[in-house]
Amino acid sequence: MKLSVLKHPATAIALAAIAGVVFGLLVGDWASNLKFIGDAFIRLIQMAIVPLVMASVIAATGSMSGSGTGKVALRTFAWMIGLSAVAAALAVALGLLFRPGVGMVYTGAIDPSLRESASEATGWQDTILGFFSTNVIESMAEAAMVPIIIFSLLFGVALNQYGRTSNSTVVLTFIEHLQQVLLTLIRLVMYVAPIGVFALLAALAGDVGLAVVGSALAYLGTNLLGVVILTVVFVAVVTLRTRLSPLKLPRKLAEQTAVAVTTTSSAVTFPTVLRNTIEKVGVSPRIANFTLSVGLTMGSYGAVFNYTIAVLFLAQAGGIDLTPGQIVFGMVLAILLNMGTITVPGGFPVVAIFLATTFGLPVEAAGLLIAVDWFTGILRTFLNVNADTLVAMLVAHADDEIDRDVYDGTVPVPEEEEEEGASTS
Known part of the structure; x- marks a missing residue:
């Protein structure tokens, strides 16, 4: 039994992460030589993200009948936008209460290329316009997820209508099989996840160290408290709506949490989240495919x-009092940026x-946020990926598409997991 626990994917990744941090702190800068191994692991997963998201969204919308697509989409967007507003409102409350930016000083240099990249950012109208691609192949090459998802939604709707008029399911069947092949590919890659995670964290610890954390404890502490509160609130909402035991969630979410906090990437974690939400939580594939794919970006x-x-941190660091209107605009901008930015580290x-x-705040203070971004990235990604599963449960519950026997563990585990368990006994 103990050997089985040690060989569990989440345990293996967590142990590799700890070993990587310790190794990096011990050997220092030399650990950067291992970074290419971690980068290769990330790329192995990233190369399948775009086709997997497209296949998942198309398969979900293409297989829905009647008005199912519209209802699922409406519920998904309603929950995501509503919970995003809750997250922004809580951030304002905690930011004004604890004022983490007061007295913060950072003397490090800002990469000039960041200023150039930020200056290229456009207004909210152009941000929304950018959601619609003129060339889906180009969007795929750039991994621009929102245009890809919108194209996939429309393609799935068209495929749905074509299937009903022609009584042909050839294309839909092909896409469903493609999705399963891509998930199998990800399973193969995840066998080397502990090695990749060890290399990534060894290089990071050797380069950054932990000293910078001390100067940003208020900022990191505020983020940690917010993530804890939001997690409790989200789990409470799911528990009240579905009447499923929250005590079973930690074990079901353990593997995706381990991948999320060690890679700090929602995109890299997406295949694991999709598999766990279906196989361990019991959400139906059609709901999981749609909701999780949209959730990857929104x-x-x-x-x-x-x-x-x-x-709020930047304003407080510069001694600037934001007006209520500016604070509300910051909340709206945060939600729009969430939908428009990439879902990989960096x-x-x-x-x-x-x-x-945008707000005329001290750019130099942003240097401290950037310096500790890996630590806040852990918190961001933890909440992002696990909340996506919780939202999928809420959407599925409305249509009674959660297999409660799977969630409660009263049905046999998938054959692949049985074989792994047998080999470790």
């Missing part, structure tokens, strides 16, 4: 919270500079 509640806190620095320039 369901980043941790990012919304973090971006809103960042606005996107926050540009967002931080963009927020500073």
Whole structure:
């Protein structure tokens, strides 16, 4: 039994993460030589993200009957926008209460290229216009997820109508099989996840160290408290709506949590979230495929919270009092940025500079946020990926599409997991 626990994917990744941090702190800068191994692991997963998201959305919308597509989409968007607003509102409350930016000083240099990238950011009208692609192949190449999802939604609706008029399911069957092949590919890649995570965190610990954390404890503490509160609130809402035991959730979400906090990437974690939500939580494939794919871009509640806190932090660091209108605009902007930015590590620095320039706040103070972004990235990604599963449960519950026997563990586990368990006994 103990050996089985040690060989559980979540345990293996967590142990590799700890070992990587310790190794990096011990050897220092040399650990950066291992970074290419971690980058290769991330790329192995990233290469399948775009086709997997497209296949998942098309399969979900293409297989829905009647008005199912519209109802599922409406519920999904309603929950995601509503919970994003809750995250932004909580960030304002905690930011004004604890004032984490007061007295913060940072003397590090800002990468000039970040200023250039932030200056290229456009207004909210152009941001929304950018959701609609003129060339879906180009969007796929750039991994622009919102245009990809919109194209996939429309393609799925068209496929749905074509299937009903022609009585042909050839294309839909092909896409469903493609999705399963891509998930199998991800399973193969995840066998080397502990190695990739060890290399990533060893390189990070060797380069950054932990000293910078001390100067940003108020900022990090406010983010941590917000994520804890939001997690409790989201779980409470799911419990009240579905009447499912919240005590079973930690074990079901353990693997995706381990991948999320060690890679700090919602995109990299997406395949694991999709598999766990279906196989361990019991959400039907059609709901999971649609809701989680949309949630990959729109369901980043941790990012919304973090971006809103960042606005208040920068203002407080510069001794600037924001008006109520500016605060509300910051909340709205955080939600829009959540939908428009990439879901892989490295996107926050540009967002931080963009927020500073948009509100006329001290850009230098953004340097501290960027310096500790890996730590806040852990919190953002933890909430992003697990809240996506919780939203999928809420959407599925409305149509009675949660297999409660799977959730309660009263049905046999999938064959693949049985074989793994047998090999460790």
